[in-house]
Amino acid sequence: MAHGDPGHPPTDPFGRRDGGGLGDGRALAEAEAPDPASPGQVVETTVSPFHCLYQDALWLHTQARLRLPRSESEAGRLCRASLLLYLQAAEALVHQAAVEIGRPELAHLIADPSRPMPLRDAWALLPAVAAEEPPAALDPDGPPWPQFLELLALRDGWTYPGLPSERRAYYAPSADGSSFEPLDPRAVPPGLCPSPDRLRSPRTGLPRDPYALRPHHLDTARGVLDQAIAALDRRLDGALTRDARHRKEPCRILPPRPLA
Template identity: 75%
Template sequence: MPHGDPFGSIPGPGHGHGLGRGLVEAPGPDPSIAGQLIETTVSPFHCLYQDALWLHTQSHLRLPRSESEASRLARSALLLYVQAAEALVHQAAVELGRPELAHLIGDPNRPLPLREAWALLPAIAAEEPPPALDADAPPWPQFAELLALRDSWTYPGPPSSRRAYYVSGGDGASFEPIDPRDLPPGVSPPAEFLRFPRTGLPRDPYALRPHHLDTARGVLDQAIAALDRRLDGALTRDGRHRKEPCRVVTPRPRPRADSDSDSDSDSVS
């Protein structure tokens, strides 16, 4: 799988996607019988990640036709990737954390920043203190940049922190984000002002392109895999994080035997 994808059966852009929800844990509903009442437990992580993958692929497909459309889809996908990460860690806190500590991450009334929740999860899930997190070792600095990018869109800051630079096209209607190395003399903001140094993700949301989204997804997948290792594999064991089990909660109709049909015919006649 690309980027060390920990999900196994979830392909990346260009490889097709799983269609719909993964209904697991037999016995499941019989699709040939109508009218069954089916109960399922949804995984928001699985749902949002699948949606992000679809938008990710569409972004690549739209790029030859329109960079602006591709960028719009890429922005939507990036937000869903990060929201999927939030769902993953909050669900894991409730399912894997010690009951007396799960609320530290899983309480929506006292939300923790995602980066802090990510670091805290192994401590509330383990009986013994986990090894200290090396925040300077990959993928954590890259993951921090991904989260900082999302935060910069939701907490924009003053105008001076939101400047972007473009080069106009010859047709007078097109504009392309400039490479920081191509800025002319006299216009010299630090390169980090326009792009994050480790991932190269642009701070300007309009400048986001499908290849940036490839990077973002790779960072997220690596962060999930690293978090899973800190949890000794409990995060993704047996597909726990994306399972959506279902069961029939009303009895299935009893199949009618041929003799029943004959009896009905006799009574009508």
């Protein structure tokens, strides 16, 4: 389940579109499109932070791919920002769903910002919060759950860095000898201590070194996230994405107020 097209960056959310829409997933309840030249006209929209952040992550993802031939360091910066936004979008998705489809007496368990719940726990708990009957059990060993947890662990490793000994990265000369590149786990010289799992996550292959993140790693991360959303949706019997609820941003034109 993909939630955007990496080849087409998001449009201006209030850009004109054929058929009276507002662009970027927003749709007017009325057939008439808003006219900025009309005095006093106001457009009201209900924002989906998931949609907003996911599209931002996707745009950065695309830009990283375009920048890579020119500068790996620039591409890496965009990749790091994109990955964090993908995961922030996932948090917004779960918190929004808890409020919109969860039972009112239980939604606060996930959606209370004063008592934040780790995303892995909120993701696992959401079906129980939303369902009247006990949902199907989560298989902790079945994909994409272990891969999704690796994404979260990677982010946690950046925000909870640990001791210096836990933050070591390794680089080796490139094939042409013009620069240094992140050390390939398959090419660790004899006698060097780090195990392959210290260099990359074992299931996704994502590098633990944030400077080593590249667009093809983002392709993997986005694929895992989309699969995790699809798996969560199945546990919710389709309620998570039914009628594109999770990314709809409905709009309406408010009538001009009469002058006092």
